[in-house]
Every structure is written in structure tokens, then in C-alpha cells.
Amino acid sequence: MTTITPATEEDVLEAVQWALSEETPVEVLGQGSKRAIGRFVQTEHAIDVSRLSGVTLYEPEELVLSATAGTPLAEIEALLGQHGQCLQFEPMDYGPLLGGEPGRGTIGGVLAANLSGPRRLKSGAARDHILGVRVVSGRGELFKSGGRVVKNVTGYDLSKGMAGSWGTLGIVTEVTFKVLPAPETETTLAIRGLDDEEAARAMAIALGSSGEVSAAAHLPVTVTGKVIGGALSGKASTLLRLEGFAPSVRDRTAKLKALLRPAGDIDEIAEAQSRQLWREIRDCLPFADGTGRCVWRVSMTPMVAHKMVAALRLGAGVDAFYDWQGGLVWLRMEADPEPLALRRLIAHFGGGHATLVRAPAAMRAAIDVFEPQPPALAVLSQQLKHQFDPKGILNPGRMAAGS
Amino acid sequence: MSGLTMPKADSNTLSRRAEIVADLRDIVPGEGVVDATNEMRVFESDGLTAYRQLPLVVVLPQTVAQVSRILKYCHANDIRVVPRGSGTSLSGGALPLEDAVLLVMSRFDRILEIDYANRVAVVQPGVTNLGITRAVEHEGFYYAPDPSSQIACSIGGNVAENSGGVHCLKYGLTANNVLGIEMVLINGEVIRLGGKHLDSEGYDMLGLMTGSEGLLGVVTEVTVRILQKPETARAVLIGFPSSEAAGQCVADIIGAGIIPGGMEMMDRPAIHAAEDFVHAGYPLDVEALLIVELDGPEIEVDHLIAMVEAIAGRNSATTCTVSQSEEERMAFWAGRKAAFPAVGRISPDYYCMDGTIPRKELPKVLAGMRELSEKYGLRVANVFHAGDGNLHPLILYDANLPGELEKAEAFGADILRLCVKVGGVLTGEHGVGVEKRDLMPEMFNETDLNQQIRVKCAFDEKHLLNPGKVFPQLHRCAELGRVHVHRGQMAFPDIPRF
Numbered sequence: 001m002t003t004i005t006p007a008t009e010e011d012v013l014e015a016v017q018w019a020l021s022e023e024t025p026v027e028v029l030g031q032g033s034k035r036a037i038g039r040f041v042q043t044e045h046a047i048d049v050s051r052l053s054g055v056t057l058y059e060p061e062e063l064v065l066s067a068t069a070g071t072p073l074a075e076i077e078a079l080l081g082q083h084g085q086c087l088q089f090e091p092m093d094y095g096p097l098l099g100g101e102p103g104r105g106t107i108g109g110v111l112a113a114n115l116s117g118p119r120r121l122k123s124g125a126a127r128d129h130i131l132g133v134r135v136v137s138g139r140g141e142l143f144k145s146g147g148r149v150v151k152n153v154t155g156y157d158l159s160k161g162m163a164g165s166w167g168t169l170g171i172v173t174e175v176t177f178k179v180l181p182a183p184e185t186e187t188t189l190a191i192r193g194l195d196d197e198e199a200a201r202a203m204a205i206a207l208g209s210s211g212e213v214s215a216a217a218h219l220p221v222t223v224t225g226k227v228i229g230g231a232l233s234g235k236a237s238t239l240l241r242l243e244g245f246a247p248s249v250r251d252r253t254a255k256l257k258a259l260l261r262p263a264g265d266i267d268e269i270a271e272a273q274s275r276q277l278w279r280e281i282r283d284c285l286p287f288a289d290g291t292g293r294c295v296w297r298v299s300m301t302p303m304v305a306h307k308m309v310a311a312l313r314l315g316a317g318v319d320a321f322y323d324w325q326g327g328l329v330w331l332r333m334e335a336d337p338e339p340l341a342l343r344r345l346i347a348h349f350g351g352g353h354a355t356l357v358r359a360p361a362a363m364r365a366a367i368d369v370f371e372p373q374p375p376a377l378a379v380l381s382q383q384l385k386h387q388f389d390p391k392g393i394l395n396p397g398r399m400a401a402g403s
Numbered sequence: 404m405s406g407l408t409m410p411k412a413d414s415n416t417l418s419r420r421a422e423i424v425a426d427l428r429d430i431v432p433g434e435g436v437v438d439a440t441n442e443m444r445v446f447e448s449d450g451l452t453a454y455r456q457l458p459l460v461v462v463l464p465q466t467v468a469q470v471s472r473i474l475k476y477c478h479a480n481d482i483r484v485v486p487r488g489s490g491t492s493l494s495g496g497a498l499p500l501e502d503a504v505l506l507v508m509s510r511f512d513r514i515l516e517i518d519y520a521n522r523v524a525v526v527q528p529g530v531t532n533l534g535i536t537r538a539v540e541h542e543g544f545y546y547a548p549d550p551s552s553q554i555a556c557s558i559g560g561n562v563a564e565n566s567g568g569v570h571c572l573k574y575g576l577t578a579n580n581v582l583g584i585e586m587v588l589i590n591g592e593v594i595r596l597g598g599k600h601l602d603s604e605g606y607d608m609l610g611l612m613t614g615s616e617g618l619l620g621v622v623t624e625v626t627v628r629i630l631q632k633p634e635t636a637r638a639v640l641i642g643f644p645s646s647e648a649a650g651q652c653v654a655d656i657i658g659a660g661i662i663p664g665g666m667e668m669m670d671r672p673a674i675h676a677a678e679d680f681v682h683a684g685y686p687l688d689v690e691a692l693l694i695v696e697l698d699g700p701e702i703e704v705d706h707l708i709a710m711v712e713a714i715a716g717r718n719s720a721t722t723c724t725v726s727q728s729e730e731e732r733m734a735f736w737a738g739r740k741a742a743f744p745a746v747g748r749i750s751p752d753y754y755c756m757d758g759t760i761p762r763k764e765l766p767k768v769l770a771g772m773r774e775l776s777e778k779y780g781l782r783v784a785n786v787f788h789a790g791d792g793n794l795h796p797l798i799l800y801d802a803n804l805p806g807e808l809e810k811a812e813a814f815g816a817d818i819l820r821l822c823v824k825v826g827g828v829l830t831g832e833h834g835v836g837v838e839k840r841d842l843m844p845e846m847f848n849e850t851d852l853n854q855q856i857r858v859k860c861a862f863d864e865k866h867l868l869n870p871g872k873v874f875p876q877l878h879r880c881a882e883l884g885r886v887h888v889h890r891g892q893m894a895f896p897d898i899p900r901f
Contacts, residue, residue: 021888061654062761084660120601127607128579139886143854144847149759150572151791151831153565153614154846155873156855157578160610181660204520210634210700248703301599303520327601353604371604376592380861381606387857390886399605
């Protein structure tokens with residue numbers, strides 16, 4: 001396998017035009033930190049954009065940052081941190097879950113995988129913060145979309161179109177994100193000992209209050225010991241994060257505690273440990289167990305997620321925990337990944353989708369890693385792919401067989 | 404119509420009008436099909452009233468099945484379709500075409516489900532923006548995006564235009580507050596994107612649909628996120644001796660880590676027009692006025708107001724008043740909210756523009772606008788969503804004076820060119836429509852535009868949905884589909900040379 005490592009946008013353009021003229025498909029790579037997600041891409045050549053690295057514009061007071069696609073996420077987060085800002089969508093790090101190093105990955109990969117984190121339920125995902133892109137399409141053409149201002153409706157939002165496209169529509173060469181102030185402080189309330197259903201109710205009460213909860217997770221008793229060095233082991237933990245200016249956080253903490261006292265015993269987790277806790281939940285650390293056991297990432301209606309899990313347990317060995325008030329379920333399968341049973345249950349409980357984020361390559365080739373789409377939508381997706389990459393040279397088959 | 408070229412009407416469609424009307428009546432019986440000229444008159448323009456055109460026929464379906472059958476019929480018979488919500492577009496997005504069916508979604512006006520535990524509402528597209536808030540406010544919730552037309556504009560139209568409002572720096576645009584839609588494709592197929600879950604699956608079709616201005620499909624159901632109302636809100640009214648000082652104050656507020664719920668700026672002409680009209684108590688001896696609204700828990704609001712006051716003081720503010728009651732807060736906003744009609748009082752007509760600029764370029768853009776104002780001999784007043792750089796210059800003119808509308812439009816186009824030149828964009832929230840269509844090449848080159856049109860091709864290969872909007876030229880999909888391979892031009896004997 002030959003890997004082409006372009007150092008400039010022009011090089012990327014030339015590389016894609018070469019692939020097009022040779023009609024040879026290529027794998028599109030940054031640092032390869034999420035390479036094990038999706039269907040296995042079998043190509044003779046790869047285009048690795050990790051040399052396309054560097055922040056090209058950062059104006060904290062304008063709330064914008066632009067960087068070339070191969071810029072390490074860690075570098076961007078460090079720079080933002082120096083100015084008291086952050087990517088508010090809290091992009092997760094798949095490294096530990098997939099058996100890799102933590103702290104790797106590029107900003108281009110953040111967009112291509114549409115990453116997010118616990119703050120998803122309040123602040124959205126990468127797609128909600130992307131302002132502009134420069135892209136080399138599978139047609140070997142360089143186009144731009146969006147801009148560098150935070151409010152813009154000029155033309156179709158092709159920047160969002162790149163979100164979650166896993167390198168199958170084009171090779172993003174530069175991104176512009178909206179950046180926002182990092183919260184001054186945070187604290188977490190942990191209600192102890194609730195079952196999944198009670199936890200769903202408690203989280204709904206918290207999120208329906210004026211407490212401005214910025215993250216809500218539930219760790220059942222089998223999982224709760226696997227975060228912050230075992231400090232929460234013993235009893236299930238329902239976790240609510242409060243962020244912002246210190247006086248506000250103190251005030252909301254007190255009010256929320258009073259509101260939720262009838263639900264159960266409440267512990268308070270202070271700033272430093274709270275940050276660590278949500279990083280570990282964000283990165284699905286409880287299932288970063290060094291094994292290859294299958295892990296599903298399920299997005300569904302928050303309040304019914306626990307019912308889906310309970311029903312799934314009737315027929316399969318499964319460990320689970322919940323983020324986004326239940327809207328995100330992480331499932332680790334003890335044996336068979338049970339794709340059909342799982343997807344049938346998600347559909348039964350109001351719809352959503354499941355992605356098989358960790359599984360051996362052979363299994364990822366045999367099972368739909370991403371949720372199969374109904375026929376009319378699948379046709380539309382194929383048509384969209386065709387309009388960006390008519391010869392199918394970019395990451396062929398990564399999202400679906402034959403695409 | 405000043406120099407706007409619309410797609411040539413299809414003579415075959417025009418000659419078959421009676422037959423088309425009859426076929427549509429088969430699909431939508433009763434009063435759902437309107438073909439009498441006097442009854443179609445109310446639909447001949449949207450919020451951009453300078454442009455008017457009677458449609459071929461108006462159809463007002465009531466069910467998804469009807470929408471599906473109408474589109475399938477039009478697709479099979481090569482008939483153009485212009486979708487319309489409440490018709491409040493300020494860019495001519497719902498302007499009818501002589502040979503197109505006007506598909507009016509206003510009878511889809513039901514709220515289907517309110518789910519407080521999951522904090523979502525499922526509504527039909529004809530429900531008004533404010534109608535959603537009205538339906539949930541008794542439980543302490545609201546729908547965040549608040550375009551100024553919110554009393555009338557429909558949520559389906561909001562999806563088509565990706566509508567914003569004064570609170571969107573903190574709470575996002577429509578795209579950030581819509582979780583799912585059901586829509587009908589031009590071939591009649593009904594698809595669902597997203598739902599009550601947070602991430603939609605596969606390609607971000609929802610992201611592409613939001614802000615696509617009716618060119619990709621017709622929305623038949625919308626699932627929106629509803630939010631808990633902030634505990635309290637207070638506003639600070641700050642006057643400055645220069646727009647530079649006001650701009651620096653905004654930068655410093657954001658630099659201090661504060662994202663206000665709303666942050667609006669007005670220039671001297673806008674302040675005077677508003678004060679004369681509503682007597683909001685605005686200072687008249689300032690060059691720029693800033694309204695900063697902080698919302699959230701009371702303790703937080705108090706904390707932030709103290710910070711904002713200190714920052715204003717450091718930026719040579721000449722007046723700084725904090726609202727002490729809900730009445731006073733509303734009074735601060737009254738002037739800003741009445742800015743458009745206030746300008747309407749001092750001029751027979753005004754033309755509202757909608758560029759976005761990097762905020763730091765504001766003084767340069769205002770200076771450029773003053774020069775243009777002299778060049779064209781027309782006055783201009785400015786209101787500005789200061790937090791996100793979205794500028795609304797109001798050009799004052801008199802449509803009864805020959806040539807003055809054209810002059811105002813040319814002035815507006817020059818303002819937008821200036822916005823793009825300093826790193827901004829043509830439209831922050833009003834959409835491209837017909838109004839800014841021919842300016843698209845100022846911002847995008849041919850390759851950029853062609854890739855956007857290819858998205859259109861993925862959804863609507865025959866270009867039947869809302870043609871003549873957004874794109875100056877809609878190239879045929881077959882033409883755009885060709886791949887130009889530069890074979891042989893770049894031999895790659897030494898791949899690792901990169």
C-alpha cells in the first residue's frame with residue numbers, strides 16, 4: 001500500500017486528480033485514530049492529510065478558529081484553553097475504547113465523524129459548530145462552503161454536509177469552527193442507588209428545571225465503579241453536571257439538590273474530579289477494557305432508552321450505561337453483537353440508530369456498522385455520494401457496502 | 404421588477420393550465436385549489452414586496468398523502484413547484500412563478516405532540532414560530548429561535564430559511580434547534596430525517612435541508628427542541644461616543660467569557676428614528692447604542708451585569724442604565740424592536756439588508772456605508788446583531804420617485820459586496836432567495852456554486868422545486884455530472900514526492 005502525504009491543499013487536489021485518472025480508490029486518513037470504525041476500507045493507496053497541519057486563523061473575540069484538516073485536536077484544544085475558550089461540543093476521544101493511545105486525532109476527523117460529548121444535549125455536536133470548510137471533492141475539484149462568521153445562511157450548508165460523512169464525499173482540507181468561552185467552573189451531583197427507570201425520571205426532572213444542567217448520565221451498578229478511580233463504586237450513580245460562573249453554579253447546585261432530594265442520596269463531586277469524570281464518560285472509558293468485545297453506540301429517544309436496554313437483556317448478555325439523559329446508550333455485548341434484535345428494539349421504542357463502533361474487522365464487514373436506511377433515504381444518500389464522488393474513489397464502502 | 408431574470412416560463416405548462424387545475428382538484432378537493440386571479444392575488448408576493456407574480460395555480464393540501472401526490476404528479480408532468488409557508492420571506496424565497504404550482508402549507512397547522520420529559524415538540528410545518536412557544540409556555544418552556552416575524556412566520560419556513568433572531572448567538576439558529584423532519588421529495592417519496600434522538604443517522608441531510616430555501620423538498624412535520632425559560636432576564640442600555648468604542652465593548656464582553664442572551668447595536672440614525680417613534684428613553688447624543696441582555700438564574704444575571712457595567716465603563720461609555728423591572732427591560736427593547744417601522748415613518752420606503760461581517764470590521768463597514776450613502780444620495784440607518792456580526796442596514800428611499808428603487812437596490816448590493824470584501828457573507832438570516840441570487844458569485848466561484856447545485860441534483864434532478872431562487876444559473880444536472888479527468892497531465896511516477 002502506498003500512502004500519499006500531501007503537505008498543501010494543492011497537493012491534495014493533485015493526489016485526488018491522480019486517483020481519479022487512475023480510477024484507483026483511496027483511503028482517506030488523518031492520524032488514523034478512528035480507522036477501526038466503520039467498514040474496512042480495502043484500497044491499494046491512501047491519502048494521509050496529517051501533514052496538512054496548523055491553525056490558520058484564531059480570533060478569540062470573534063469566536064472563530066480555522067485550521068487545516070490535519071491539525072491535531074490536542075493542539076487546538078491547548079490553544080483554546082490558553083484563551084479561556086473551548087470547542088463547546090466536547091469532541092470525544094475514541095482512542096482508549098479502540099485500544100489506541102488517548103489524545104490523538106485531527107480536527108478534520110472531528111468533523112468527518114461528527115464528534116460530540118456529554119454537552120451534546122445542550123450544545124450540539126461538531127455539525128452545530130462548523131462554520132466553513134474547504135474541500136477537495138471526489139471529482140478532483142476544490143470547493144469552499146460557509147464562511148468565517150458565526151451567522152450565515154448564504155447557499156447550501158455543505159459544511160454540515162461534511163459532518164459525519166467519514167471521508168466519503170470529499171477530503172476536507174480546512175475547517176472553521178465557532179469557539180466559545182470555556183465554563184469558569186463545574187460541579188457534579190451524583191444521586192446514588194437509582195435503577196435505570198428511576199434515573200430516567202430524575203434526569204428528566206433535572207433537565208426540565210431551570211438548573212441549566214449541561215450533562216446528564218446514568219451509570220448502573222456494574223459500570224459506576226469504573227470511573228474516577230473507583231470513587232463511585234457500590235451503588236449506581238445518576239450524574240448531573242452544572243457549569244458556568246462560580247456564583248451561578250453554587251446557586252443552581254443548591255436548588256437542584258433541594259429539588260432532587262426525594263429521589264435519593266446525593267453526593268457532590270467537586271471541580272477537578274468532575275472534569276475527570278465527564279472526560280471518562282465522554283470517552284466511554286468504562287468499556288475501554290482492552291478487549292475486542294463489541295461496543296454499540298445507540299442514539300435514541302432519551303426517556304425510553306432504559307426500556308430498550310431491559311428488553312435487549314432478555315435475550316443477550318449486555319452491559320450498558322447512558323449519557324445525554326439516556327439519548328446516548330453505550331452497549332458492550334458479552335458475546336454476539338445481536339444487530340437485528342438491537343435495531344428492531346430501537347425501532348420499536350421510537351426510533352433512532354445504532355453504530356457498531358468496536359468490533360473485529362471481519363464482523364464489521366459482515367454486519368451493517370451504520371444503521372441501514374429505509375429504501376428512499378438510502379437512494380438519496382447514494383445520489384448525494386454520487387454528486388460528490390461519482391467514481392467512488394474516496395473511502396469506498398466505509399459507511400455501507402457498495403457505496 | 405428591476406432587472407431580475409426568472410426562468411423562462413414553460414409554454415406547454417401554461418397551455419395545459421385548465422387540465423392541471425382539474426388534476427389538482429382530484430388530489431385536493433373542495434377549496435384547496437385556488438385558480439381565480441382575484442383570489443390568487445394575496446399570494447403574488449412574500450415579505451419582499453418589490454417583486455410580484457401571480458402563480459399558475461395555488462394548492463393548499465391538508466395531508467401528507469396529498470403533498471406526496473401533488474409532487475409526484477408535478478414530477479411526472481414536468482411542472483414547477485414553489486413551496487410557501489406564511490410568506491414572510493424577506494428575500495423573495497416564496498415568490499411565485501407564472502408556470503409553477505404554488506404549494507401553500509398553511510393548513511398544516513396542528514401541534515402533534517408535546518413531550519416535556521424529552522423536551523421536544525412535534526408540529527406541522529404551518530404552525531407559527533410563536534405558536535410553539537405559546538403551546539408550551541404554561542409549563543415554563545419556549546422555542547428559542549425568534550425571528551422578528553415570529554408571530555406570523557411558520558416553522559416550516561424557518562427550516563427552509565434556517566431562521567435566526569436576536570438570541571441566536573447563545574441559543575443557535577433553527578438548524579441547532581430542529582431534531583427531525585418528515586419531508587416529501589419531488590418524486591413523491593416521503594422520508595424522515597432525525598427524530599426525537601439527538602444525532603441523525605448517515606449523511607447530515609437535515610443539515611442540508613435546513614436553509615435550502617425550498618429547493619430540495621417540502622417539509623411536512625418538524626420535531627423541535629424546547630427549552631426551559633431562563634429564570635430571569637435583565638438588560639443594560641449603553642451609549643457610546645463612537646461605533647469603535649461600542650465595538651470594542653462588545654469584543655471585551657465576549658473576551659470576558661460572557662455570551663449574552665441578546666446583544667444589539669444601533670447607529671445614530673436608527674437611535675433617533677426609534678426614539679422619536681416610541682420614546683424608549685434612548686440617549687440622543689451618542690453615536691452608538693448597545694442593548695445587552697443577560698438571562699439565566701438571578702444570581703448569575705446580577706454577577707454578569709456587574710461585569711458588563713465595568714467593561715462599559717472602561718470603553719468610554721457615556722451612559723449605562725440597567726433595567727430595574729420587567730417594564731423597563733421591555734422599554735429598552737421597544738425602541739429596537741420598533742426600529743423598522745420607526746424608519747418607515749421617516750421615509751416612504753425602506754430596504755432592509757442582511758449581511759454578516761467579522762465584528763471588528765464594523766467601523767470600516769460603517770465608514771464605507773457613509774461614503775456609499777453620499778454616492779447614491781440615500782440615507783441609511785443601521786441595526787446590528789452585535790454578538791454575531793449580523794448587520795441590518797435600512798436604506799431609505801421613495802418608490803414613487805422614478806429610478807429610486809433601482810438606486811436603493813444598487814446601494815444594497817454595494818453594501819453586501821463590502822461585507823464580503825471584509826470577510827463576511829451576503830446573508831446572515833434572511834436567505835438568498837431572488838434578492839441576493841445574482842450576488843452569489845461575489846462570495847462563491849463557479850466550482851463552489853456548482854457543488855451546491857450538485858446537491859440540488861441529488862434531490863431534484865429536473866430542477867422543478869423553486870427554480871430561479873438562490874442560484875444565478877441552474878446548470879443542468881447531466882452537464883454538471885461530467886467528470887473532467889486530467890489524465891496524463893500529472894504523471895505520478897514518484898508518489899511520495901509530497
